[in-house]
Amino acid sequence: MPSFDNSFVVNHTCLRIKDPKVSIPFYVDNFGFKVVATFPFPEKKFTLYMLGYEHDQETSHKNWSAREGILELCHNHGVEDDDSYTLNNGNGAEHRGFGHICISVDNINVVEERLLASNAKFQKKLSDGRQKDIAFVLDPNGYWIELIQHGKGKVDILTDQATYLFNHTMIRVKDPVKSLEFYKNVLGMKVFRKHDHENAKFSLYFIGYDHDSNFKEDSVDRDTSSLKQGIIELTHNWGTESDPEFKGYHNGNSTEGGAKQGFGHTCISCKDPAKFCKEVEEEFPDSTDWSVKWNQGGMKNIAFIRDPDGYSIEIISHELFKDGN
Template sequence: MPTIDSSFVVNHTCLRIKDPKVSLPFYTENFGLKLISVFPFPDKKFTLYMLGYENDAEVASKNWAEREGVLELCHNHGVEDDDSYELNNGNGTEDRGFGHICISVDNIEVAERTLLAKGVKFQKKLSDGRQKNIAFALDPNGYWIELIEHGQGKTATLSSPSTYKFNHTMIRVKDAEKSLDFYKKVLGLKVLATSVHEGAKFTLYFLGYEHDPEYKENSETGESKAIKEGLIELTHNWGTESDPEFKGYHNGNSTEGGAKQGFGHTCVSCKDPARFCKEINDEFGEENIDWSVKWNQGGMKEIAFIRDPDGYSIEIIAHDLFKNGN
């Protein structure tokens, strides 16, 4: 197995957006995220906006690429003026794949009331459906934002964004066994919690980095999981792995068959990504790894992109990437 040292974090999730003048204030004013870095690439005609929570001095002192729980919004220049431009939120009847991002809050009932008062639209409110402890807001591009409660510092009448966490990113997977093998053995993540829903016939796997050698997998419940940042949630709908009619999930990037893009990738950051990528090839054989961009060989240097069994992209970067600008 590749060497996984204490520097490894799930750094960010990338979503394409139509108009930064709309999306940036939506996330900063409604959810308390801070715009921590902006990287324009005029020659490539796109700009990256990095947002995260800076609720303590230690986090605020780190370069964006060293942190957990960063949201990367990717704006391709000019699409804001294209009336025909649409994004895929991953939850339609076709081209499903990416599900949602999740923000955990101190008091979910107050947070929901506050967001509704600000005009935020909801896919599911707390009062809807059978699950009364989660809600789903909608961002300006139609992406789903799950709300869960961590309860830390909870008061009866207030909800403070200073307590919020970018908890996880959910993607659907065809074969849970293959996906877990990839995320655990290739990327070195651990299963923090598993949630089995027999009635609805699906299972949720929450993965993240835990560097304590004594850590026991599947030991997180409730608040301990909700207070974390940078988790990846794998959703497995039972039977897809053996259904010959199931065509697989959309990875967010393909335009094959007229599919629309939306979700871009998740990202692993560490101190020595060049060594990590080499160790992946040495351990599993380069011919057995689906690299969409090999280390330092793409148009942007000092990054790599690896694809999981469903074709979702995971970027691999160093903690000091773009530390002094692009």
């Protein structure tokens, strides 16, 4: 297997947006994100906005690419003026795949009240459905944002954005055996917890990095999990792995068959990605799907690998664009 040191983190999730003048204030005002870096690429006609939380000095002194819990918003120049431009949130009847991002908060009831007061649109309020402890709000592009409560420092009738966390990103997978094999053996992640929903016939796998040599898989309870960042949630709808009629999930990037783009990728970061990519190529020469091998694309010092469902995972270093604005 490739070697995994304690520098490995799930760094960011990329979502395409229509108008940064709308999306950025939404995330900053409602959820306390800060714009920690901005990277314009005028020759390529797009700009990347890196949003994250800076709850302590240690985090604020780290380069954006060395952190967990970064949300990358990708704006293709000019689409804000195109009335016909729309994005795929991954949850429609067609071209399903990416499901949502999740923000963990101290007091979910107060957060919901504030969002309602700001006229935010909800896919699911706390009072809707059977699960009364989660909600789904829609961002300006129609992406689903799950709200969960970690309860740390909770005060009645108040909420403190300084406690908010970018907890996880959910993607649907066809075959959890193949997906877990990839994320564990190729990328070095571990299963924090698994939850089966027998009535609805689906399972959730929460995975990410834990560098404790004594870590036991599926040992993290929900309360502890809610206090983490950089988690990936794999959702498996039972039976897809053996259904010959199932065509697979949309990876967020393909436009085949009239599909629209939306979700872009997740990203892992480590201190020596060149070494890591070389080890992956040597260990899995015939079974890995690289869309961009290390340092061989139009943008240098990055790589992109695809998981079994075709979702892209970017691989970067802790020093990427360190001097960027």
